[in-house]
Amino acid sequence: MARVIHVFRQPDRFVAGTVGEPGERTFYLQATEDVRTVSVQLEKQQVSVLAERIGALLEEVQRRFDAELPAEPPEDLVDTEPLAVPVEEEFRVGTMGLGWDAETEAVVVELLAVTEEEIDESVVLDDTEEGPDAVRVFLSPARARAFAERAERVINAGRKPCPLCGEPLDPEGHICPRQNGYRRSEED
Secondary structure, eight states, X not given: OOOOEEEESSOSEEEEEEESOTTSOEEEEEEEETTEEEEEEEOHHHHHHHHHHHHHHHHHHHHHHOOOOOSSOOGGGOOOSOOOSSOOEEEEXXXXXXXXXXXXXXXXXXXXXXXXXXXXXXGTTSOOSSSOOEEEEEEOHHHHHHHHHHHHHHHXXXXXXXXXXXXXXXXXXXXXXXXXXXXXXXTO
């Protein structure tokens, strides 16, 4: 079957969001352009890495090309709305690609579906017929910063970390390895 690549050249929206309660959240990235919306599922760590790498990429572009890029996202671009519903997962993300399109001065984010086979790096950010399905999103530097800002907020909205071991605290507490198994609760 032919590879499907969902391309969003001028998305109205590209956001990270979750479904579920802290501790049981499922993370999604959602791209919307006109009436088309595509949602992909991924891990919390992948969202965190993507936000971090977008910031690093913009710093590198600014340094290398002496470009004037926003250091902070404009407030009007930081999307605080929930994910568009229903959230229908197109695929689960396995590999992510990130690049800079100098011609359009845009950050390019590519999300590839999980596959059984080893992924050849040549399929990332390429239109080859073979390879996993993908979502490719082009973001202005300001929108990329806004995406990263929201992604950080989504990540930090989960369970509070234990002040001793850093593991997430459940409402019932957790068995803290730094306390020899003493069960800490959020009130401790």
